[in-house]
Amino acid sequence: MAAVENEKTGSDGKVWSFCKMPFWETTHPSSSSSTSSTFSSMHSSVHQQSQILQSLDRSTHQPSTTVSSLAKSLLPTRRRLRLDPPNKLYFPYEPGKQVRSAITIKNTCKSHVAFKFQTTAPKSCYMRPPGGVLAPNESIIATVFKFVEPPENNEKPIEQKSRVKFKIMSLKVKGEMDYVPELFDEQSNQVSVEQILRVVFLDPEHSTPAMDKLKRQLAEAEAALEARKKPPEETGPRIAGEGLVIDEWKERRERYLAKQQVEGVPSM
Structure with a gap:
């Protein structure tokens, strides 16, 4: 009787057990854990790759700056x-x-x-x-x-x-x-x-x-x-008194008139 309650014979002669869990319940936990572990490992791998790329990026820029500053320090100072x-x-x-x-x-x-x-x-x-x-x-x-x-x-x-x-x-x-x-x-x-x-x-x-x-x-x-001690040469018109411009032709005319007066010749 116990055998009848715990087991049921099918038409094909196979015996199905009612005490066991369905196959989808027995297999799902292991499948979900493996999937979770797979995603976790993928995320960890992506994170590691991101860190490696960042470190490579930093290592790419820092040495260039260091080398540039070092090169500048080694180069001789340009003379002015x-x-x-x-x-x-x-x-x-x-x-x-x-x-x-x-x-x-x-x-x-x-x-x-x-x-x-x-x-x-x-x-x-x-x-x-x-x-x-x-x-x-x-x-x-x-x-x-x-x-x-x-x-x-x-x-x-x-x-x-x-x-x-x-x-x-x-x-x-x-x-x-x-x-x-x-x-x-x-x-x-x-x-x-x-x-x-x-x-x-x-x-x-x-x-x-x-x-x-x-x-x-x-x-x-x-x-x-x-x-440098000598005064600069005058290139413009000469100025005498209170800004009076001395014209060379005027000087010559005045000298000529003065000479005519000394010689007694009436001036025009």
Whole structure:
């Protein structure tokens, strides 16, 4: 009887069990769990791929910036000025006297450039001019003055070494303007050190290419200084008194009439 209640024989002779769950209920949980795990793994894979792409994107941009900044730091600073001599200041060695050196400074930029001198010995050295503003392709010969200390420890005159150094700095400016030292303080982040010049002594009694060149530069510097001292030539009409224009033909006529009166000839 128990067998009759728990089992039922079909027409095909097979016995179906009423205690077991239907096939769709027994198989659905496992199928849904596998599907869920599949979607979970796919989502995890997509998330990992997204993270990899983001990291690759960051790695693509960061090295380029790093390489660019590194390349800029390794590249030499572009000079705004051309110096002659390029890295030395030659002085004639005359102990106990104030001697002079000269250096040509030329603006090689397409814009106006201000320059400024500095020295480690401001009490015994000075520059003329100490700074200025140069137009594109404009050049100037600066004169540097230095007092030469007497030799110590019986050193030979030409072997005496000087620890004094000079520094030339540059700054791009907007157009033509008057030079003021405060320019370099206000825009200190834009200032470039063009060159640090060391002192080299020359024997004034011996003719060398460096000594001959120094003499030429000093002569040119003096000529340029005298030219700047001269007043500008008058190109317009001359004015006398309270704005009266003196006409050359009028002067000639007055001189002619005065001559006629002296000779006794009546004027018309």
